[in-house]
Amino acid sequence: MADIDFSHQNDNHHNKRHQKLEIKPRHMDFPFGSLKHLKFVDNNIYKSAFIGGLSSAFPAGEREFLDSVRNYRDQITNPDLIKQVKGFIGQEGHHSHQHKMVNKELDRLGYNTNKVDMALKKVIDRRVKKLSNKWRLALTVAAEHVTAIMGEFIINHPEFLDGMEQPFKDLLLWHAVEEVEHKAVAFDVYMEYEGDIKFLHKATRISTRLLHFRLTRHMFILAFNTKHWSNWKDFKQTMIWMFGKKGMWRALRKPYKEFFSEGFHPWRDGGLELIEKWQKDYYHPEQNKDSLEYIAVHSV
Ligand SMILES: [Fe+2]
Ligand SMILES: [Fe+2]
Incomplete structure (x- = not known):
């Protein structure tokens, strides 16, 4: 999948080689039925509710991401970008599906993920879908930047x-x-068919504020729906986990700001090596429905 050399991406020359990157959904099948504890993250209610809230928001959120890019599909003529958009839509569709599956299990453990899902769907239907295609795509580009840097962060840490x-x-x-x-897919579509960088920056600032607000809100919705929310120690630890010295939000500040720098492109500062790292360090064949190892185990 990742067989292109991006080692020259750091130079400032205009470089479109990333457009040759093949993007294909990996079909996975995770054993979510084995999830055991309401506090499935570090035995901490707020960490668990934060991750659960994130997961609850993905089905509706990613649906909007792919819809907003799909609006441009008919205009795209570059065959590499057409392929990448197809891969992007496929990947986001699979993410939505897997998160729906895990959200059912979170409900079994005692959460109410439906509450978050319904609230988000309402906002998307009543507000986001009424916006222009340009707004919707810009908001997606912004959200894609944040999900990419979060992804890079957890693969690295x-x-x-x-x-x-x-x-x-x-x-x-x-x-x-x-x-x-x-x-880079939504970004490339935006730059090709809208290209208004000032507008994109404005949309990104708004989107990031909304995202922070929503993720915090989702965490509280999920936690308050359980009997375990009254736990100051867990809350404090969660704040450190997010905002402390080694916290995720703090670590994301720098890559987040890069988005606003002159000549930014999502591949400019690398990232391809993380795809190899995942394959090498985190992938287990038994997670993958299509793998021979998986079939051997499940056909017994
Ligand atoms: Fe996704
Ligand atoms: Fe995405």
Whole structure:
């Protein structure tokens, strides 16, 4: 899948070689039925509710990402970009599906993921879908930048997921690698057919604020729906996990800001090596429906 050399991406020359990157959904089948604990992340209610809230938002959110790119599909003439858009839509569709599956299991553990899903669907239907195609695509480009840098962060810092039950960890790492792999697709479509960088920056600032607000809200919705929310220690640890020295939000500040720098492109600062790292360090054949190992185990 990742057989292109991006080692020259750091120079400032205009470089479109990333458009040759083949983007294909990896068909996975995670054993979510084995998830055991309500506090499936580090035995911490708020960490679990944060990850659960993120997962609850993916089906509706990613649906909007792929719809907003699909609006441009008929205009695209570059065959490489056509292929990448197809791969992007396929990957986001699979992510939605896998998150729907895991969300059912989160409900079994005691959460109410439906509440988040319904709230988000309402906002998307009533507000986002009424926006122009340009707005919708710009918001997707912004969200794709954030999901890509989050993906890069967890592949580089798997310790952030320490204490998470394995199937969920595998899900997030798989989702992360595909977010990295397709990180430039919405951006390239936007630059080709809209190209208004000032507008994109404005949309990104708005989108990031909304994203922070929503993710925090989702965490509270899920936590408050359980009997375990009253736990100051868990809350404090979660704040450190997010905003502390080694926290995710703090680590994301720099790559987030890169988006606003002159001549930014999602592949400019690398990332291809992370696809190889995932394949080497995190992929287990038994996660993959199509693998011979999987078939051997499941056909017994
Ligand atoms: Fe995704
Ligand atoms: Fe994505």
